[in-house]
Amino acid sequence: xxxxxxxxxxxxxxxxxxxxxxxxxxxxxxxxxxxxxxxxxxxxxxxxxxxxxxxxxxxxxxxxxxxxxxxxxxxxxxxxxxxxxxxxxxxxxxxxxxxxxxxxxxxxxxxxxxxxxxxxxxxxxxxxxxxxxxxxxxxxxxxxxxxxxxxxxxxxxxxxxxxxxxxxxxxxxxxxxxxxxxxxxxxxxxxxxxxxxxxxxxxxxxxxxxxxxxxxxxxxxxxxxxxxxxxxxxxxxxxxxxxxxxxxxxxxxxxxxxxxxxxxxxxxxxxxxxxxxxxxxxxxxxxxxxxxxxxxxxxxxxxxxxxxxxxxxxxxxxxxxxxxxxxxxxxxxxxxxxxxxxxxxxxxxxxxxxxxxxxxxxxxxxxxxxxxxxxxxxxxxxxxxxxxxxxxxxxxxxxxxxxxxxxxxxxxxxxxxxxxxxxxxxxxxxxxxxxxxxxxxxxxxxxxxxxxxxxxxxxxxxxxxxxxxxxxxxxxxxxxxxxxx
Numbered sequence: 001x002x003x004x005x006x007x008x009x010x011x012x013x014x015x016x017x018x019x020x021x022x023x024x025x026x027x028x029x030x031x032x033x034x035x036x037x038x039x040x041x042x043x044x045x046x047x048x049x050x051x052x053x054x055x056x057x058x059x060x061x062x063x064x065x066x067x068x069x070x071x072x073x074x075x076x077x078x079x080x081x082x083x084x085x086x087x088x089x090x091x092x093x094x095x096x097x098x099x100x101x102x103x104x105x106x107x108x109x110x111x112x113x114x115x116x117x118x119x120x121x122x123x124x125x126x127x128x129x130x131x132x133x134x135x136x137x138x139x140x141x142x143x144x145x146x147x148x149x150x151x152x153x154x155x156x157x158x159x160x161x162x163x164x165x166x167x168x169x170x171x172x173x174x175x176x177x178x179x180x181x182x183x184x185x186x187x188x189x190x191x192x193x194x195x196x197x198x199x200x201x202x203x204x205x206x207x208x209x210x211x212x213x214x215x216x217x218x219x220x221x222x223x224x225x226x227x228x229x230x231x232x233x234x235x236x237x238x239x240x241x242x243x244x245x246x247x248x249x250x251x252x253x254x255x256x257x258x259x260x261x262x263x264x265x266x267x268x269x270x271x272x273x274x275x276x277x278x279x280x281x282x283x284x285x286x287x288x289x290x291x292x293x294x295x296x297x298x299x300x301x302x303x304x305x306x307x308x309x310x311x312x313x314x315x316x317x318x319x320x321x322x323x324x325x326x327x328x329x330x331x332x333x334x335x336x337x338x339x340x341x342x343x344x345x346x347x348x349x350x351x352x353x354x355x356x357x358x359x360x361x362x363x364x365x366x367x368x369x370x371x372x373x374x375x376x377x378x379x380x381x382x383x384x385x386x387x388x389x390x391x392x393x394x395x396x397x398x399x400x401x402x403x404x405x406x407x408x409x410x411x412x413x414x415x416x417x418x419x420x421x422x423x424x425x426x427x428x429x430x431x432x433x434x435x436x437x438x439x440x441x442x443x444x445x446x447x448x449x450x451x452x453x454x455x456x457x458x459x460x461x462x463x464x465x466x467x468x469x470x471x472x473x474x475x476x477x478x479x480x481x482x483x484x485x
Contacts, residue, residue, distance in 0.1 A: 010080075013220070017248050020062060022185070054086045057121055109400055116394045125253055136470050148290070171212075174208055176259070187249075188247070189210055214247070217236055219242075222236075233254050234257060234337060237249060259473075291317060294418060295317075303319065315363050321435060323439070324379075325379045327382065329384065331385055333352070339352065358402045383409065388414070416451050434455075437458070
């Protein structure tokens, strides 16, 4: 019986990358992350067809394994079609999961942290529109919002100019252009320059696009030696092939993720390479500035307060919304990339929960007693995360040892918080429904709902905050389309 690894060694890697990347484009155009793959089989002497599923995240793993086990120069006459290879990969992946014992020898929190990591990777593929929201949020926080108190700590435009020699907006223009080209075919640099250049922008040149793609690319050797393994392709989605040296998009999906995360990680990595914590600390302050910004937009001045910082670590904000008082501790820390995969790094997951969730819970508790004794409303504790992965219910289940039986504490993403504050000003009835559910959940251990579950039950999906004013992605896309005509 054929096995995946032996068969993949017969197939030239560059051809496989191109073929799988084309399949990702087909998925993306259909707004799907699962593709049925049909293969012919002989059963009881009759020719039949078997259908297996190819997931968008399988593609990166198959490419990584090909790079690890094969090269561009294989020319076997007995190589199997890509469709058969997908079926063999399904069997290989199932056997690998069993051997590595993903759920063995871990406690209940570990089980949920594993599920959190698995679903975090899948979540990114299933909710691509959130990436465009994240682009707008990052762009606003890191560049467009000029009135932030801590704006001067990080000069995003200067950093982009230092790395690429162009402005932030020119960087975004190239980013969107590369994304558009990758929606057409896996080798964006093969496109003639006249296809994307225009008289209104001198930045869209073949040289600039080449420099950009090279920055976000990796070689076979990079992938073979990286501790991140295939996860490296989420930060460097382009692969330099071995035989011809051309640059191929590993998949359209990590290119889309680059649109959502590129500016943030460009600035973050600039400081990380210098061995400094400047960005990590500064972005925490910028995140607080952003919370103040949306609070000022949607709340009256007496409805929210920034808590004073003293020697004792305490929460950041209070919000008096309707019949509830929110005690908020904001955390801008991101969970490690190698946690967000089908076999998560549980050590790094544990580090995140210890340094972020546990610390936030302790800070909330240090402010809770004083506030609850003086508040006329019931007090809800909120751990407010900038990171968006999986759902808040999964994160809460993963932190049971930390949160214990504290039914008054909820984990909330910044997206969920934006929606709540928007409703506070613009849709009081919907806000009232959310607050009523939160109050009931805070008083019930057996029927407690996460904020994510409450939103789902109320059919709250759209984020009106990232609308006309803050939808920078759509604004810049419109500018790009007009200048291309």
